[in-house]
Amino acid sequence: MPTYLRLEVVRMFRDRRFTFFTLAVPVAFYLLWASVFKGNGTEPKTGLDIQTYLMVSMASFGAIGASLSTTGQRFAAERASGWLRQLQTTPLRPWAVVTGRTVASMVLALPAILLVSLVAVAVEGVRVDPLHWVLMVVLMWIASLPFAALGILIGCLAGPDSAQPITLGAYFALSILGGLWMPVSQLPSALRTIAVWTPSNRFGNLGWTLVSGHAPTATTALVLVAWTAGLGALAIPAYRRTLRAR
């Protein structure tokens, strides 16, 4: 499994498109929104100033993007090309492939979280207690797990051509419902009810609560754990099934 993990991380960093979309895009969006909304005071619900609030939003946006793009479409393409079947004729077991991919996707979500929060501190002068900052980075990193599981599930179920639009659709839906582009309070009321149960909203919440020095609620933790367990429980059998289907 560690060998497979290393292989996947090396492959992703060689992909310029991946590096651009998961690192440059969230940083650029952060800088753009931070300058557009500069001086608008604080976000009412969390009490955070706009620059800090957006730091968490865009770090979440970047991490979700990295998790989904290391899995979804790539996994579907490798499935279609026969590489995954080839892998299953080696001693590497199906659970190790799914676990390796999930961990790889988490490893690749970390740079997005780190880079956005470093730019926020260095360029926008965001001031966060170092301990809170570290807690935020580490816990958000772990909490990116359900998005990796979602990506693998899409990669197992969708064809190589439909996997990309499905992944993008899920990415945008999760970002909007999660309140990462605009606060959830700005959404229509029907969407607001759904929003609080999305993993992306809880993901953002985790970050916003941690930077403001509070402990995340048990509901937030439970929702994230439930999504991880549920999607993981679907992804492993889906993967086994794809190996057999011919």
Next chain:
Amino acid sequence: MDAITVTNVAKSYGTVRAVASLDLTIPAGQTLALLGPNGAGKSTTISMLVGLARPDAGAVEVFGDDPATAVARGRVGAMLQDGALVEGLTVKEVVGFVRGLYPEPLPLAEILATADLTDLAGRRADKLSGGQRQRVRFALAIAGAPKLLVLDEPTAAMDVESRRTFWASMRAYAAGGRTILFATHYMEEADENADRIVVMAGGRIVADGSAAEIKSRSGTRTVRFTLGDQSAAGLDLLEGVTGIEIRGTTAILTSTDADATTAGLYRTGLTVRDLEVRGADLEEAFLNLTTDQS
């Protein structure tokens, strides 16, 4: 010890019966060719041997274990028909990676040399030509020094020269006392490279033996002679004749009883010159065996 035992195995995909009551035992150290037309059940059999498909009925054992266990223990290496290469890695990296998954792999330099890849080691594997990619896939199959090597139509997409070098590599690997099973629909590949040939058609084994045995078992002979400008009318009525072909000035009769056909031929009053009676070649034997089934 037997490398593979397949006992009364059946496998269907939906309503399509891919394999029907298959029995096959392969002793360790044998090189066996699985010969048959498309749809004969070769790939399905291979999928079950490497643990990618489970039989609906019957049992498959690889070195006494369930195939998935044998694969997990690093005893199997496979080159599947659709096993593409992963993007973004060099030949050396991808071979090194697969090598690292096995408990007792071959040295990297030896793998690259056997697969004739030493000069391509630093190149991106996904940017190679079709024939070169097949060599990389062969390298992946042998990387772990598996006791059983399974190859599904390994020379598809190779030119004549690549095929020749490929089979030389395969024989070099087999020489270490390893068991090899390869599927092909090229008769001459089976004839030249296998100790034993198993012919499949319609999901069943229709013949099993050495190349010579299979040729004789099909039971047909060809009777050829120079017909010149004489009429071929009536030749198809001779005793034993099952087919007739005129190639230029030569007549070729396929017969199930060459003696009777020859005797009858002299009674026709034709001038028979350059008479030749031959056993069918492997290709004809193969066609005879497989067309009965479909």
